[in-house]
Amino acid sequence: MRFPVLPLAIALALGLSGCERRPDDVPVVVSAIGDVPESLDPTRRPLVFPDAVQLAATAQGLVRFDAGGGIEPGLAERWIVTDNGRSYIFRLRSATWPDGDRVTAEQVAASLRAAVSPRTRSGLAPFVAVIDEIVVMTPQVIEVRLKQPRPDLLKLFAQPEFAILRRPGIVGSGPFRLESGLLRPVQDPMVLEDEDAVPPDAAENVRLIGERAALALARFAARESDLILGGTYRDWPLLAHAAVAPANLRIDPAVGLFGFAIVSETGFTAEPRNRAALAMAIDRAALTALFRSDWATVETLLPAQLDSAALPSVPAWAALPLAERQTTARNRVAAWRAANPDADGVIRVALTRSPGAVLLWSRIARDLSAIGLRPQWVDPRADADLRLIDSVAPYDSARWYLVTACPNCSDELDALLTAARDAPTLAERGQRIAEADLAISEAARYIPIAQPLRWSVAALRLRAFQTNPRAWHPLTHLREP
Structure with missing residues (x-):
């Protein structure tokens, strides 16, 4: 399996060309990582991400x-x-x-x-x-x-x-209109009626390009763009080849979900105790360190109490040291194999093919193999036992986390989530959310790993650019007025 890497010449160009990319009196060129938009x-x-950026702009x-x-x-x-x-x-x-x-x-x-x-x-x-x-x-x-x-x-x-x-x-x-390939700011109707109004200058225009991360990094290295948006764990390894200057690399304090939903109730994943064994097997610190040394791990589904009536439910295994967790997981696999001698022990893990997924898979496969299972990488659209969820929370509700982390919940768990949705008061809603959080934790339907990894590359001339928990960067807030 081969993935594109940046040529050495591009890496050297980024390393030697300094932090500032382009003049301050030309349109801002933005690369949005992802497929070229097809429908807005x-x-x-x-x-998809470039669609969302263009739609929000226009x-x-x-x-x-x-x-x-x-x-x-x-x-x-x-x-x-x-x-x-x-x-x-x-x-x-x-x-x-x-x-x-x-x-x-x-x-x-x-x-x-x-x-x-x-x-x-x-x-x-x-x-x-x-x-x-x-x-x-x-x-x-x-x-x-x-x-x-x-x-x-x-x-x-x-x-x-x-x-x-x-x-x-x-x-x-x-706030922009797409004209001749450029996003141009829309002037207020009252301003347009003013004969003395000054039209926007070229530096206020934006050229938006949807493309793969490798092309976006190459464009930035060649001083043909000012900003790369939409970086995730999938393309993180490319940054090592691009040698992006620290002043240009921006990491969002994103909040959301990065972990595995357990989407099968057959074979080894049929029982909650076995699903919990999968969560116990993973060395989270070793996994996140493959990407960033300061990418913090998590062990609960909810990042905070949010609108729940209780603090996040903590799984029972979280109190155990890693070695003891993995020993317990190994024993559960052995017991299951003894009771099911004809079972193959395959755990199908659905991942999108990318350089970051290769890193992620290397750790997941190692940890699951170490407890006696047979991990198998499958396409995201294929039947799977584990499916990666990598999503930034759109708003601060615990119910979003629970619904997103449990896409194949049982009827009983779905009933709890529906009760939270339909609760007539905020107090009752909070109580129903707390009950659903506890039930999903006890059912071991989600394997928490970390918060989502979101990164951008921004030229220093974009002085208004800020990182934020939504990992969302409106094109109206890139340059200072």
Whole structure:
């Protein structure tokens, strides 16, 4: 299995050319790691990373993320949350579509209804099922009414999946418009009516390129770009060949899930005690050290209490030293093999082929083999026993972690997660979440490893660039005004 590496000449170029990449009076060139965008409609298929970056740049939502991962106005100039978190009222600012037509409240409401429909292909749709109705109150005001209280809904509305779109054509109101291959800032309609207004200069434009990490690093080395976005564990090994200067490499304090969902209930993974043995077998510190010495490990599904009524559930094995964990796991495998002499002991691990996956697999395969199992790498679309989850949390709800970490939960666990979703009060919701967290931990349906590894490469001229827990970097916040 071969993966692309950067030529020595490129590594030397990066190492010798210094931190500053390009002049400060030219458009910002951004490489977004991933496939070239095919469709920007999140209701038709899940967004890949370059899609999400372009959609957020050309079609803002009611609100959007700022450079630090906080919430700032988008199409809504202001808002209030009433009825104990059951009602969100947004006042819309003046905005236009690319053809000059004004954005109306009816169009905003229609776009939101499509985004939250159960029929949408968006991966975030299950987390907005709480929305009861979206009502146009006046030509400038809409209200989002909820079945149950959700005081944290704004962070979901800031996601690209909830961009306000006009169909057909899938167009948005900005903050950029795509013209001749460049993303150009959209000027406020009031500014456009001012004859003395100064148009944006070239340095405010952005050229967005969707490409593989190796090409993105080569482009940065050749001083043909200013920013690489979307780096994950998959492409981390390429950085060693690129010799990126420390001042250019940015690591986000991302929060979310990086671990293995146990998605099979046959063979060795049929019993909770055996699933727990898989979690005990893995040397997390050795695994993360293959990537970064300071990539901290985790042993719980939830990173913090969040909106649960209890602290994160800690698995029983977490109190044991690593050697004792692995001995216990080895004994459980031996007992299972004795009871099932015809079993092959294969554990199918679903991973996307990439340089980082090779590193990850080297440790997982070693640890599972050491306890007497036969790990087998399979394609992400194939039947598997373990499936890697590598996702940044879109908002700060424990329920997102539980639902995402347990994609093949039993009916009993699903019932607990549904009860948390439908709880009539925040207090009851927190209690149901705590019960589901404990149940999933006891059922050993998820193997926590670490928080997601997210990295960018940024030229020093992008002085407004900030790392943040969402690992999201809006193109409106790259250069200082």
